[in-house]
Amino acid sequence: VCTTGTFYEMNHGTAAAQRDVYRTWWFALILATLGTNIFCAMMKRYPWKKHHTGFVMAHIGILTLLAGSLVSLHFGLDGNLALFEGETGDRVALLDKALQVALPGGSYASFPVVFEKDPPRPGHECRFSVPGTGVVLVAEEFLPHVALRESYEEAAAGGPALHFVLEAPFARQDSWLAAADPARSRIDFGPAAFAFLLAREGQDVAARARGAPGKNSLSFVLAPGGRLLYGLTTARGQVSQGEVVTGRPVETPWMGMKVTVDRFLERAAPHRTVSPAPPPEKDERRLSAVKVRLQGPRGRSNPEWVVWTEARKVAWESGTATVAYRAPEVALPFQVRLLRFNSDKYPGSSMAATYESWVRVDDPERGVSEHHISMNHPLHYRGYIFFQASFVEGEPMMSIFSVARSPGLPLVYVGVGLISMGVLWMFYLKPMLARRDAARALLAHKERESRHEAPSADAARGRPGAAEPASSGA
The missing domain is CATH 1.10.150 (DNA polymerase; domain 1)
Incomplete structure (x- = not known):
């Protein structure tokens, strides 16, 4: 069973192995049976x-x-701690999953779920009562892996948005940019970064459109009056600017790439489509989603798809509720700050050969200390073990630590x-x-x-000596 569990973990990931093998009732029964047999074999003697x-x-x-x-x-404890360079954190995301809801007025509840084993579906909904509110969080449907398509539509109110296409000799990519949304106003495709910015009245549009040297970038700028301009900056610092015409490509000096803005919306609202997709084998690569609604004495909300790791705003009664589908978190008794991250690659390859982190631990009990964590040298601190698990390329870099605590280790x-x-x-x-x-x-x-x-030898020697006097007397 353990051999099967090991191969299952290799193919599907640690979270799947914990859920489907090691934390099941039948595995606990096997261990209990094994322990009973060993105890009985010992007591038999x-x-x-x-x-x-x-x-x-x-x-x-x-x-x-x-x-x-x-x-x-x-x-x-078995979880992950992800930190950007310069970021401080003290909360470890566990390998479990939970539905979390925050209602207007401050009520909050978290419900552990294992939808991979018992998924909600039409006619078999999962209902979770929020204590003290009379509100029920209803999970209507579950998809183990989804394709998420985010876009923008014309709206009566909202910020500007545009859709552009990046065409290279052997590839094609497209994306939406929304100037009023900090999370969607910039995107990095690797060879080049793109941004959609707003220029205020009296602001230098040319300076606003100029990117930072050192990386290929293209910035779209909406000037006062509604003109859409662009500023193209190469890694060497060369700058070219012009006006964007919808449908007309902008030629770039980046290996024959062309950029075309095919849609521009002055007022836009986000819209997304969630559709089922064939799931990858490893759990870590799956993007699951659950359709939920809120239900209470005064009515119900519209159903919303909540994708794994995200939180969605839901209109509820006179306010806004938040429903999240993500990993529950556990607080550490100290804070960890990522000071610096380094990754060395194999020569002539983009594959990382080694990666390491320098962290500072701020402990109310033990004070401040600095530590080095690498792939084969974890940090042992107050019963916790921090492993250098992975990283995410970007500016700034993100380091991902696997955090474990084993109270049964002694x-x-x-x-x-x-x-x-x-x-x-x-x-x-x-x-x-x-x-x-x-x-x-x-x-x-x-x-x-x-x-x-x-004594036998002495007796044997003594018997003839005793017989001699008798013989002479005769």
């Missing part, structure tokens, strides 16, 4: 004798190891030690003691034989 020492020691070690593993599995160490000593006792020390006892027994036997032969 009771009362134990001296030669049972290694046997009993090894069996107690196995039971201690199982107990420590169960303690760590059910009471330990029991595991004790169990391994007892098993090792028991095996050494049974296969090395016990035979040595047996040979020593056999040698002692043989020596004692020889000593007894020698003591028995000595």
Whole structure:
């Protein structure tokens, strides 16, 4: 079973292995059965004798190891901490999943869910009551993997948005940019970065459109009066500017690339489409989604698709509620700040050969300390272990740490030690003691034989001497 679980984790990821193998009732039953068999096998030899020492020691070690593993599995911590350079964090995202809801007025609730095993569907909805409110969060439908298409539509109110297409000799990419949304006003495609900016009255439009040297960039600027301009900056600092005409490509000096704005909306509202897609094998690469609604005494909200890791605003009664589908978090008793991240690549390749982080730990109990974390050198601090798990390229760089805490680890160490000593006792020390006892027994036997032969010899010599006087007298 453990071998199968290992291969399952390799193919589907740690979270899937925890959910489908190690934290299931049948795996706990297997461990309990194994522990019971080991205990009964040990007690079958009771009362134990001296030669049972290694046997009993090894069996107690196995039971201690199982107990420590169960303690760590059910009471330990296994999650991730992602930090940008210069960012400080103290909350670890667990490998579990939860639906979270925040209602107007401050009511909040979090509900652990495992929709991969028991998904909601029409006729089989999952209902979660928010304590003290009379409101129910209803999960209507679940998709294990979705294709998410985000776009913008003409609206009566809203900020400007545009859609552009980047065409290269062997590739094509497109995207929307929204000037009023900081999260959607910029995008980086790798070879070049794009931005959509607003120029206020009296502001220098040319300066606004100029990008920073060192990277290829194209900035669209909406000038006062409604004119849409662009500023193209190369990595060497060369600048060219002009006016954007919808449908007309802008030639760039970047390896034959062309950029075309095919849609421009002065007032736009975001719109997205969620559709099912074939799921990848690994859980970490899946983008699941759940359709939810709020229901209460005064009515219900419109259904909304909530994609994994995001929070959605939902109009509810006289205010706005927030529904999130993401990992629950656990607070650390200290703060971690990412000071610097470094990644070295294989020569002639974009694949990372090694990556490492320098962090500062601000602990109210132990003070401030700085540490280095690399792929093969985790940080051990106050029972927590920080592994350098991954990273995300960008400006600034993001470092991802895997954080673990195993309260049963001391029991595991004790169990391994007892098993090792028991095996050494049974296969090395016990035979040595047996040979020593056999040698002692043989020596004692020889000593007894020698003591028995000595009086017999004396008696044999004494009998003829006693008979001689009788013979001479006759």
